[in-house]
Amino acid sequence: MFTLVYVLLALFILSLLAGITAAIRFRKNRFRSIGSILLVLLINVLIWFAISYAYDQSPGLGISGFGEKWIFTESKDPQPDVPVQPPQAEESVVPAVPPVDQSETGSEHEEDVAVGSDRDHDAEAGIEEETVIKKRQLPKGFVYLDEVIPSALYDIRYYSDYNFVGKPIEGYKAPLAIMSSKAAEALAAVNQDLEDQGYVLKIYDAYRPKKAVEHFIRWSKDSQDSAMKETFYPDEEKESLFKRGYIAKRSGHTRGSTVDLTIVDKETGNEVDMGGVFDFLGDISAHGSKLITAKQAANRNILKNAMVKQGFEPYSKEWWHYTLHDEPFPKQYFDFDVE
Numbered sequence: 339m340f341t342l343v344y345v346l347l348a349l350f351i352l353s354l355l356a357g358i359t360a361a362i363r364f365r366k367n368r369f370r371s372i373g374s375i376l377l378v379l380l381i382n383v384l385i386w387f388a389i390s391y392a393y394d395q396s397p398g399l400g401i402s403g404f405g406e407k408w409i410f411t412e413s414k415d416p417q418p419d420v421p422v423q424p425p426q427a428e429e430s431v432v433p434a435v436p437p438v439d440q441s442e443t444g445s446e447h448e449e450d451v452a453v454g455s456d457r458d459h460d461a462e463a464g465i466e467e468e469t470v471i472k473k474r475q476l477p478k479g480f481v482y483l484d485e486v487i488p489s490a491l492y493d494i495r496y497y498s499d500y501n502f503v504g505k506p507i508e509g510y511k512a513p514l515a516i517m518s519s520k521a522a523e524a525l526a527a528v529n530q531d532l533e534d535q536g537y538v539l540k541i542y543d544a545y546r547p548k549k550a551v552e553h554f555i556r557w558s559k560d561s562q563d564s565a566m567k568e569t570f571y572p573d574e575e576k577e578s579l580f581k582r583g584y585i586a587k588r589s590g591h592t593r594g595s596t597v598d599l600t601i602v603d604k605e606t607g608n609e610v611d612m613g614g615v616f617d618f619l620g621d622i623s624a625h626g627s628k629l630i631t632a633k634q635a636a637n638r639n640i641l642k643n644a645m646v647k648q649g650f651e652p653y654s655k656e657w658w659h660y661t662l663h664d665e666p667f668p669k670q671y672f673d674f675d676v677e
């Protein structure tokens with residue numbers, strides 16, 4: 339689809355050039371000249387419709403980063419000049435995942451692991467620990483993030499019902515974060531950098547199966563279900579969330595090198611105030627938003643600087659979403675479960 343957009347754009351430019359050439363060539367014959375210009379205009383309109391259609395099929399971050407890199411380009415972070423009271427960051431912190439033996443990654447061995455993400459997020463905001471059995475049948479090149487970054491915190495929202503859908507999302511069978519090994523290594527360096535500054539990473543989502551994205555799409559078409567609107571998208575229509583770029587039909591997460599995360603103060607255990615919570619689908623979540631204070635913008639920059647230093651690219655519309663620039667599977671969309 340991405341290539342198709344390139345081809346259509348090229349055709350668009352070529353037909354414009356053809357129109358100009360024809361107009362010059364037939365300038366002495368008024369009928370031919372007008373006829374060729376009209377024909378070229380018609381072709382342009384058709385091509386433009388085709389481009390719009392291609393984009394509609396994959397809005398937001400869709401087509402291999404089409405949205406991320408073309409439509410929603412990263413803007414410089416201007417200092418906010420109209421601070422308003424944003425939604426407060428959550429105070430709850432989920433306990434860290436204890437280190438596990440790393441030597442067995444990739445084997446088919448199953449192992450009990452205590453993790454801190456509770457399916458019933460309302461119960462003391464996920465403080466209880468839960469025993470999870472790791473299936474360990476990850477495709478080559480993927481790892482469990484807690485094995486690479488044991489000191490990070492994990493609050494896997496799509497395994498719980500505390501997310502914009504209000505239900506556990508398909509494909510999340512355990513509160514685990516999985517990523518490509520390359521992205522995981524880069525993220526470990528980010529975590530080390532941030533630990534040196536007194537913070538620790540908190541991961542909300544990493545690899546996301548295709549079936550989970552399909553669940554989001556089905557949900558967005560169900561106009562009867564707006565259970566989580568007030569919390570996560572009070573100012574947006576749910577059917578427009580894809581078009582507006584807040585959720586992608588072909589998500590970078592599904593390629594395994596994209597992560598949603600924030601930082602937690604190591605001393606207090608509190609999430610750093612980013613001026614709006616994870617998955618708040620609205621203007622306040624954009625980098626450079628005028629709706630946040632200078633302090634909140636500076637906090638976003640602590641995370642952003644550390645991520646960019648290790649090769650991750652921010653996403654202009656969501657302060658928590660980053661993709662490894664040199665991702666190892668740039669064209670593959672996976673569908674294995676998180677388990």
Ligand SMILES: C[C@@H](N)C(=O)N[C@H](C)C(=O)O
Pocket residue numbers: 398399543583584585586587588589590591598617656659
């Ligand atoms: C839904 C949100 N957490 C997210 O990841 N959005 C981006 C655009 C995506 O779906 O890839």
Ligand SMILES: [Zn+2]
Pocket residue numbers: 591596597598658659660
């Ligand atoms: Zn994301």
